[in-house]
Amino acid sequence: INAEYMGIEGLEQLTQLTDITLYSNQISVLEGMHTLSNLNCFSIGKNNLQDLDIVAKYLRKFKKLRMLTLAGNPLCKHPNYESKMLAHIKSLKYLDYRLVDKAKVEKAVQDQREQLMEIEAEESKEEEEELERQQKAEIEANLAKANLAGINDLFDDMMREDGEAKNIQAFMEIEPPLRDAVEKYRTRFTEVAEEFKSKMLEHKQRKDAEINEYTFVLEKSKSDADAKCKKTLSMFEKKKKRITAMANNKNSDESRLEMEWNELRNDLEKVQEVLLELETDQVEAYEDVIKTFEQIYAEITEQTTETIVQYFTKMREEEKTYFDEIFQIFIGLVESRHSEQAAAGEGAFMDESSKQVLTILDNKEDVMKMINESHEAHEQRMYAKEEQLISNEKKMQEQINQKNLADEHARNRNRVCEINMYVNLVTQEINTYLDQEEYSTSYS
Numbered sequence: 001i002n003a004e005y006m007g008i009e010g011l012e013q014l015t016q017l018t019d020i021t022l023y024s025n026q027i028s029v030l031e032g033m034h035t036l037s038n039l040n041c042f043s044i045g046k047n048n049l050q051d052l053d054i055v056a057k058y059l060r061k062f063k064k065l066r067m068l069t070l071a072g073n074p075l076c077k078h079p080n081y082e083s084k085m086l087a088h089i090k091s092l093k094y095l096d097y098r099l100v101d102k103a104k105v106e107k108a109v110q111d112q113r114e115q116l117m118e119i120e121a122e123e124s125k126e127e128e129e130e131l132e133r134q135q136k137a138e139i140e141a142n143l144a145k146a147n148l149a150g151i152n153d154l155f156d157d158m159m160r161e162d163g164e165a166k167n168i169q170a171f172m173e174i175e176p177p178l179r180d181a182v183e184k185y186r187t188r189f190t191e192v193a194e195e196f197k198s199k200m201l202e203h204k205q206r207k208d209a210e211i212n213e214y215t216f217v218l219e220k221s222k223s224d225a226d227a228k229c230k231k232t233l234s235m236f237e238k239k240k241k242r243i244t245a246m247a248n249n250k251n252s253d254e255s256r257l258e259m260e261w262n263e264l265r266n267d268l269e270k271v272q273e274v275l276l277e278l279e280t281d282q283v284e285a286y287e288d289v290i291k292t293f294e295q296i297y298a299e300i301t302e303q304t305t306e307t308i309v310q311y312f313t314k315m316r317e318e319e320k321t322y323f324d325e326i327f328q329i330f331i332g333l334v335e336s337r338h339s340e341q342a343a344a345g346e347g348a349f350m351d352e353s354s355k356q357v358l359t360i361l362d363n364k365e366d367v368m369k370m371i372n373e374s375h376e377a378h379e380q381r382m383y384a385k386e387e388q389l390i391s392n393e394k395k396m397q398e399q400i401n402q403k404n405l406a407d408e409h410a411r412n413r414n415r416v417c418e419i420n421m422y423v424n425l426v427t428q429e430i431n432t433y434l435d436q437e438e439y440s441t442s443y444s
Helices: 051-057 081-086 102-111 113-145 156-162 163-175 176-248 254-342 352-364 364-444
Strands: 018-022 041-043 067-070
Touching: 051 081, 067 254, 081 102, 081 113, 102 113, 156 176, 156 364, 163 176, 163 364, 176 254, 176 364, 254 352, 254 364, 352 364
Parallel strands: 018 041, 041 067
Antiparallel strands: none
């Protein structure tokens, strides 16, 4: 509870929370609960909630809410309190400790139908917008995995970050040819961007396929090595089991048993040697697989980088085409402006805002500066994005190579530890039996 304004805080992370009791806390605002989709029982009686419409609208989002206690809040004095709650919260079974009457619910819904229709329409719109946001976020996440983050918004970002965009936009309002030039540029740029995305997604598929193949080969190699290890251990464990059975038999020959234990100790040393040799072979095999993967992945990364350069070059070519086109348009506007100034009645049918825009054309150098700065800003934005994507490719390559090596080092370290731990445990077991036999012989 936030005492400063008597609101609710700190519940956002408790997404699995089903029951909440906030009785008698002077709470005046319901908020900070939007993530509690599993809320089933909510007790917030004897607080300071006053606005019935706001509270009812807020609580209707909890689709699993069955028990609600609001008794003791100022809003409960409203004549439509019960009707409002029953109509808005369809899942409600208990309100202020009383079982909800179905007949009252039906009447409440009927009485509040007009308002409910408005709210439901608003909620439907919000749901559509939220779904659209989620879909866009999912698309952006998938594009980011293919190193395409920000590509969908590159054109708009480029135009928005252009310091001269406002001036050019003003001319677009009164000069259709300029507006057409911008729209044609957007269309051509989008076509290049879509083709670029398609190529990059193809590279992503190749990367994924190579990663899957690499994983499969490693798992197959590991499985084969494990089978060899199990075979070696199985033969040893059978012998150890037989000797252990002899040791547990009181009628066994002690000298024979001692010989068997010592022989098993020698076998254990050979097992350790075999297992470590198998692991050495495994390390060498893994190194070859990792090296092959690095070479193939590097080739795909190089091809991906070439694709980035190729398509950003095309984007800049489209920018140059656009620049040349609007350059000619503005040259024509400057010349027309000078011709009009020489004629009487110039701008007679123009509004003041249009006249103000056209004053930019009075100085040809200022016009050229505006166009050139806009062009340079666009190119700088594209170069920056190109460098970012190329850098991302290198980082992704480094990260996956580092992960593969780290995983292999961890696997090797764990396997060696497993072998040594097994050998130590069996050695302790052998020593325990030998010590017992030695004690038994001495005692006898």
